[in-house]
Amino acid sequence: MSKPIITMRNVDKWYGEYHALVDINLEVQPGEKIVICGPSGSGKSTLIRCINALEPIKSGEITVDGMVLDQNPAHVQAIRREVGMVFQQFNLFPHKTVLENCMLAPMRARKMSKADAEAIALKYLDRVRIKAHAHKYPSQLSGGQQQRVAIARALCMSPKVMLFDEPTSALDPEMVKEVLDTMIGLAEDGMTMLCVTHEMGFARSVADRVIFMADGQILEEAEPQRFFDNPQHPKTQTFLSQIL
Secondary structure (H helix, E strand, O other), rough: OOOOEEEEEEEEEEEEEEEEEEEEEEEEEOOOEEEEEOOOOOOOOHHHHHHHHOOOOEEEEEEEEEEEOOOOHHHHHHHHHHEEEEOOOOOOOOOHHHHHHHHHHHHHHOOOOOHHHHHHHHHHHHHOOOOHHHHOOHOOOOOOHHHHHEEEEHHOOOOOOEEOOOOOOOOEEEEEEHHHEEEEHHHOOOOEEEOOOOOHHHHHOOEEEEEEEEEOOEEEEEEEHHHHHHHOOOHHHHHHHHHH
């Protein structure tokens, strides 16, 4: 087995008196696809937000691609260049076109020329089947189209890891499939992915491992067939009985 690209060791996170993450230990191998599920407030989103320092941890250690994530701003920025993230809300700049949204980070963070940034932006807009809308503004697109732009924008940084925080939860049902199809394509390309989602069909078909969280803890993790067919923890059994 290769060296993990992400390692979390004894990670704890607090919000005031609230213990949001409790002694999290997790290793992610390069190319691995992990789905994280669990009830609301279980710590799923907090966990992946800690991986690129959107949330600081209280104790423990997180290593990404061999670099320890600490309070050093240079280390944080170096890790963020390698870790793309797609949020529930699309977070696109409304005053910039789709193409400009995708060019911005490569030009600023990777010091790419405008021509090179445009070329890579068009490449990934084509990859997510939205290139025809490159010169439109976000408000001119559907929710599913905007989320695909957000995925392309993250890919423009050529990340080694992609984090997805419930990327379909803000979408109308008819738009969910187009975003999931895009994510399935990334998985088939070998992208390392951690995805917080309630889309259990996606978990069954794409994930190498499914992680169940509750009360800030990882209570169960297994490959999809065993996770869905033979869950071990009572809280996993209750959760799956409610959503399947």
